[in-house]
Amino acid sequence: MEYLDVNRDNIPNLLQSGGLLDGFAGWGVDALIPLGVKLKYEAGEVIYEMGDVNYDLFYIIDGEVEADIIGNKLSFGIGLVVGEYSFILKEARESTIIAGEEGAILYRLSSESYERFLSEHTDIGYRIYKNLASIMSHKFMGMYNGRIQQKYRKKC
Numbered sequence: 001m002e003y004l005d006v007n008r009d010n011i012p013n014l015l016q017s018g019g020l021l022d023g024f025a026g027w028g029v030d031a032l033i034p035l036g037v038k039l040k041y042e043a044g045e046v047i048y049e050m051g052d053v054n055y056d057l058f059y060i061i062d063g064e065v066e067a068d069i070i071g072n073k074l075s076f077g078i079g080l081v082v083g084e085y086s087f088i089l090k091e092a093r094e095s096t097i098i099a100g101e102e103g104a105i106l107y108r109l110s111s112e113s114y115e116r117f118l119s120e121h122t123d124i125g126y127r128i129y130k131n132l133a134s135i136m137s138h139k140f141m142g143m144y145n146g147r148i149q150q151k152y153r154k155k156c
Helices: 011-017 026-035 084-089 111-118 122-141
Strands: 002-004 036-041 046-048 057-069 072-076 096-109 148-152
Touching: 026 036, 026 111, 036 057, 084 122, 096 111, 111 122
Parallel strands: none
Antiparallel strands: 002 036, 036 096, 046 096, 057 072, 057 096, 072 148
């Protein structure tokens, strides 16, 4: 994993394109950007593993990540988020996420920084939680704008 500079010119646009920041004015987006970091992962590098106690939210800026959820393989691409379940419920990770074949660049929103931010910006927090609920619902229904590919493979 490599830390990259957060480019304020493209991060807000990317965050808005995936639904996480639907309904936000510019100031809300700008206030969130410093709460996270931009990370580069090499192909096959583990982002987090099932059982990890880490509640950060990851937004895919470039590349793909692959999830292993009880033997089911899912691929997530640009504009999607992963880790929202643990981010919201503060429970251990329910899946393993690794960088795809080309690697991945992710924006990691720190759960701790976000919680502190919420105490002063409840209006923004409400919108983000509402948007995350919508994203989770679409993921579970498998209809997230056709950008989720499900591949079922048997475990050996």
